[in-house]
Amino acid sequence: MPRLHIKAVYDEINTSVWPRRGLTDLNKQKMALVNFRFLVLLAITQYSAADAINRTPRQQGPASIFTIGNGEQCLGGDRSTGGVCLSRNQCNTQGGKAIGFCGVFATCCSLNACDIRTNTKVAVFINPPLSKESSGLECSYNIEINNNNVCQMRIDFETFNLAPPTTVEAVDNVTQRPGYLCKNDIFRVSNLHGNSEALPFLCGDNSGQHFYVRVNASINDRSVRMDFKLADRISQPNLPQATWKIKVTQLECFNTLGKYRDGILDAITASLPSTPFSSTADRDEYFIAPPGCLQYFPERAGFFESFNYNRGAGPYIANMAYATCFKRSPDVCGIKLTAATFDMAYNADSNLYLDTDCKVNPLVQGKALSEDYLFIPEAETADGLRGSKFCGNSAANQIIASTPPGPLYVHFKSDNLVTTDVPEAGYRFTYNVLNNCNLK
Template sequence: MRLFLLVLLFVTMTKSEILQVVKKSERIMKPMGFESLVSTFNSTREARRSVVSGGLFSIVSFDNVPCMAMSGDIGTCYSQRECTNLMGTASGVCAGNFGVCCVVTPSCGGTVTTNNTYFINTGFPATVSGPLMCSVTVNKLAGASELYLEFTNFQIAGPTLGDCTNDTFTVTITGSTSSMTVPILCGNLGNQMYYIDISKATGPFTLKFNLGSTTFARSWKIRIVQFKTGDACAAPSGCSLYFRDPSGTVETFNYNMGQGELINNICINVCFQLQPGFCSIMLTENEFMLSGIAPNDCTEGDYLLANGQRFCGDTLGNGMLVVNQTMSSGFLQIQVCSGNTNPDMDLGFKLNYTQLPCPSSVG
């Protein structure tokens, strides 16, 4: 029991506090056996050791890496004290039980100073009503080149004739010289994502909801991550959406299980990471409804651009399309754009995609 208490104290105390305890507790420490204390610290392989006071004691330290929280969220491994200082919630343990999986959830008026947090509405998962303005400020982290937003939950009032006139969600990139702009979003964006180039931005960044007076139950939970160039999870430059799985689905914003409406004035690159030995993807129409006359009379502003050709109307070609890789970069992309009006309240699309092997690797 005494050993357990001392180990717990050393994990949470500062260096100066530990040295004071060592000086005052010398008689207690010697009967315990110093080797036992060191052995306790060495029992975890997840922790990285650093030596204090000439090697007398080993204080456990560990990297603040992502961890899977008991809540199902992706947290960050911190000490209990660090998690408390960040106003986070400890949800499980990490680093061989020396750390806690900390989930940080700033809300209206909050400031994000660390990586991997969740912006939530007040009282989430309870809903909120309008009118309301709610924002968080995100400080740019050293070396960050990309801001990733994962819409774990996103439900606000949808557009009218394609325009977000009721509720809006905006992202302001301060001090940016990048040509990448973030469109105004609204409606149901649950399980969607957005990558934003911040390599030439100074920050801070503002994520803001402006909710109107329309009667509607709103809620949101947005994971905020900053990546450095070369990080395994970073998207290629210029990609707003990035899919890594060999197969899956891609939807326009506010598709909302076929009950939504295409949002106006959006033009983004949708990218797919190709697995080794794969050179193209096959897009299969689940539902496709853009303005214009199928397959290629796309003068009204809505289109999907692939293989140098625009597609619009109520069908994607003959219902399927093979998109070929045009660059030797390990990924391919399509472009999806919407016009400045949606008088027919066109839905957008939901497409299934599957990667296809390179011809030389078949058989």
């Protein structure tokens, strides 16, 4: 909407909106001024709201100067330290520290302590100051459900560096040993009423990663707990110092009443708090993950990698089984995957490392053979090689199209076995969703 020219609007009101029907000049001017103020306020509301609506979810602007604590991200006074925008009372109650201002009535709050409890829509947790003397601690965060519409939490590891997963030392004449597990530093999510088993323990380098947690307030699933357990650096001085910055966003499922917002009502209600006519679920819908997905990428292009990819050095973590999913819009027929790195274990050396090379045949179960693989449904390489389970280096230097009839996803599985001289570095893919599934 174009900017208003104040004098032009005033002249319009004064000359045409209020006809001259016996009103004194003074009364006409008073009425014109009142309506002028109303029209200007309405226009500003429409302009601001429409601008907010047209932004993508990753382009939301800074908080208003009248913010009283909306839980959105903010920067402290040094313009580099991140926090969340809360009232001073909320910040103190949640054990945070004020590091700046975000609006006249709110403070930028850094949650860089342990044993924090919060119920804000967005929360950013930062590791407390750590040293060798203070390591060996346990740090917990409790995120309480913001409202009954919340159905998922997205946990973004903006910074995540813990001690790497480890296995036992190799022994002469023994080719197999237990897989790489989180034994020193451990991150876990719990209090999920039986759903916690589906969420892996994490350690190592996972900056830039994320995962989703399903919640259901209707069955008294009112909170999620994140725990860090750190190894003592005095007895193990070679371990890297632990650091983290984790953003937790509570996502609301779509409210059908939001479908009926349109026109000027849409523009006004979009800038107001949640009402029967406006729900933050409208904005959250973009990020809601399909059922069963630990990771979800709604963008049409990007990259994904194994946990503790560690810039190609790995190793990936043992005993994992999870799905990474991608948004399937009506125009999408599949997804193209290109591996920057792909280096996994295998159980048979046939130079193809596909399907039966990646999973043990039931007839030979009980043997110490690897069953690590990445499952890519209905996969076909650009040179015509078809398969579904990829292990070894079978996906390296390949362009792979996955064109399943249903959801777009890949499934990673790792066992609890390491074979000497068989690397388990992991994988990193770039992806693009396709509306033309002929790669040739």
